[in-house]
Amino acid sequence: MMDDGRSLxxxxxxxxxxxAEWLHGFYHGMVEHPSFEKIxxxxxxxxxxxxxxxxxxxxxxPSPASYYTAELxxxxxxxxxxxxxxxxxxxxxxxRKGQQYHVH
Amino acid sequence: MEQxxxxxxxxxxxxxxVSCAYALKxxxxxxxxxxxxxDPAHSTADVFDQTFDDDPRAVEGHERLWAMEIDPDEEVERxxxxxxxxxxxQVSAAIVNEIDRQIELAHRTPGAxxxxxxxxxxxxxxxxxxxxxxxxxxxxxxxxxxxxxxxEFLEGWIERLVAKRTKSVDLFEKAxxxxxxxxxxLDEDPLIAHLQGRKERFEFAGRTLREDxxxxxxxxxxxxxxxxxERAVAEMAEQDLGVEGFVVNRVTPAPDDDEQGRGATWLRxxxxxxxxxxxEIRRAFDEPVVAEIESRVREVRGDLLAAVADDLAIDADxxxxxx
Numbered sequence: 408m409m410d411d412g413r414s415l416x417x418x419x420x421x422x423x424x425x426x427a428e429w430l431h432g433f434y435h436g437m438v439e440h441p442s443f444e445k446i447x448x449x450x451x452x453x454x455x456x457x458x459x460x461x462x463x464x465x466x467x468x469p470s471p472a473s474y475y476t477a478e479l480x481x482x483x484x485x486x487x488x489x490x491x492x493x494x495x496x497x498x499x500x501x502x503r504k505g506q507q508y509h510v511h
Numbered sequence: 512m513e514q515x516x517x518x519x520x521x522x523x524x525x526x527x528x529v530s531c532a533y534a535l536k537x538x539x540x541x542x543x544x545x546x547x548x549x550d551p552a553h554s555t556a557d558v559f560d561q562t563f564d565d566d567p568r569a570v571e572g573h574e575r576l577w578a579m580e581i582d583p584d585e586e587v588e589r590x591x592x593x594x595x596x597x598x599x600x601q602v603s604a605a606i607v608n609e610i611d612r613q614i615e616l617a618h619r620t621p622g623a624x625x626x627x628x629x630x631x632x633x634x635x636x637x638x639x640x641x642x643x644x645x646x647x648x649x650x651x652x653x654x655x656x657x658x659x660x661x662x663e664f665l666e667g668w669i670e671r672l673v674a675k676r677t678k679s680v681d682l683f684e685k686a687x688x689x690x691x692x693x694x695x696x697l698d699e700d701p702l703i704a705h706l707q708g709r710k711e712r713f714e715f716a717g718r719t720l721r722e723d724x725x726x727x728x729x730x731x732x733x734x735x736x737x738x739x740x741e742r743a744v745a746e747m748a749e750q751d752l753g754v755e756g757f758v759v760n761r762v763t764p765a766p767d768d769d770e771q772g773r774g775a776t777w778l779r780x781x782x783x784x785x786x787x788x789x790x791e792i793r794r795a796f797d798e799p800v801v802a803e804i805e806s807r808v809r810e811v812r813g814d815l816l817a818a819v820a821d822d823l824a825i826d827a828d829x830x831x832x833x834x
Contacts, residue, residue: 443686450682457675464620465613472668474590474626475709477617480610481597482701488609 458483458490465491513725514830515636517647518758520729521739525760526550528811529729529804530648531558531578532819533827538576539820540827542643545577547635549628550650553580558812565631577642581635586627591618629661633716643829660750662717669710676702725755727801727825730792732759732785737792744796756801758823759789764805801825 413421461476461483463469470476480487518530527550534546545567548555555578556562559570565585567577594614598607617623628650639645680700726747730740744754765782766775793800802823807815 446682447686450679450686453675453679453682457672457679460672460675462613464616469620469622471622472665473617473620474623475665476672477591477594477614478709479702479705480594480614481601482705484598484602484606484610487613488606491609 454486455490455493458487459494462487462491466494512644512826512828512830513723514639514643515645515647515719515724516825517649517724517726518729519649519726519743521731521736524729524731524736525804525811526729527554527558527648528816528819529727529758529760529802529823530646531555532811532816533823533825534576534578534644534646535573535816536820536823536825537644537646537827538573541575542827542829543575543577543641544644544646545579545635545639545642546646546648548578548580548648549632550648551583555580555648557810558816560812579635581628581631583624583628583631586631587618587623590627590630591615625661629716633712636719637715644827660746662713662720663750665713666710666717669706669713673703673706673710676700676706721751723830724752726752727756727758728754729758729760731761732763732788732792734788737788737795740792741795744798754796754798756799756825757792757796758802758804758825759792759800760802760804761806762789762803 459466461470461479462473464473516533518526518533520526527548530546530548534544537544546555548563553563559578561568561571561578563578563580565579565582567579570576570578591614595611598610598614602610632647635645680703728740728743730736740757747754763778763781763785766778789800789803802825804819804822807819809815811819
């Protein structure tokens, strides 16, 4: 074992830190990441319904509240633009659904 | 009488005449009174022979009397301009064009006109502290009823939107791992804050309409007008809004008993038919007939308005202090 001048206690501590970090990364890659990604996709789904409820008239469905929901557009501009693109482009939407519900 | 008094009814029954006459009565009773026209075909100008606009203006020749005409089209433009201004402040130029289409769309729907009218309406009520009485000369029945139903409808809508938004933001928070910043956070979500603000304004409107407002329907003594009034009363009851009474306008004056000519005979028959209609109104509704106003030969303005005001048996006393 190399003697780099540190005490045994220090070296054990840094080894444990390294193991903990590696394990966390391993766990995140195997378990956490896919499920968090799923939650995020679910969140996106809910956001899509929210956007649809706000801006149904973008798809020709008249909405009595669209005068008021237009006030939200400055906060939602980027989401709105991406949502509109997603909704019109059914191909990419289906692909995304496949990804979301594909069994890992 | 409540601080806010509304006159509604079918197009052409004489809402403007009655509203202006009542406003004059209030002003002469010593109340600072504002008469607000929300009818797209503003005729307040004809009654007082003076032009009005979106800001209250003193009516010449009368103490304590002000008038204004709400212009929903102007409000729609203002609303659209305001959203565009905020858009340009917060969003990159590339995206602005895409969104602009949606903004334009939202302001060109038929509902936009009503929403704008409603907003101005609420604003007038919020800023009415200077007046003891505000008299609304509303647009024809259908539009007014939809307008009065708006607060409840929109409150429910906003509640559902806030619930959806809360759920998605909550999920985004859960999806944020470790040090990763959540894409969106609940307690600083500007959307929820904005929606809540809107909801409070609708709640204010609903509360004010239910608690501090009185509604009168102007009706002519004819079949069509009575049917429309029946519908209006039923729809308002659905909104939890009570009608205080009816003003029967354009009642044909009876000829003197010794007159026997063709004109007099015609008038007599007409008066009898109208009498039946007025009796029908008194029978069919629980609410009282607060005035029967005879047809005038000429347009009601000037001294004639004061005469009509005298015919109105509607209280012109001040609103109760606590409201």
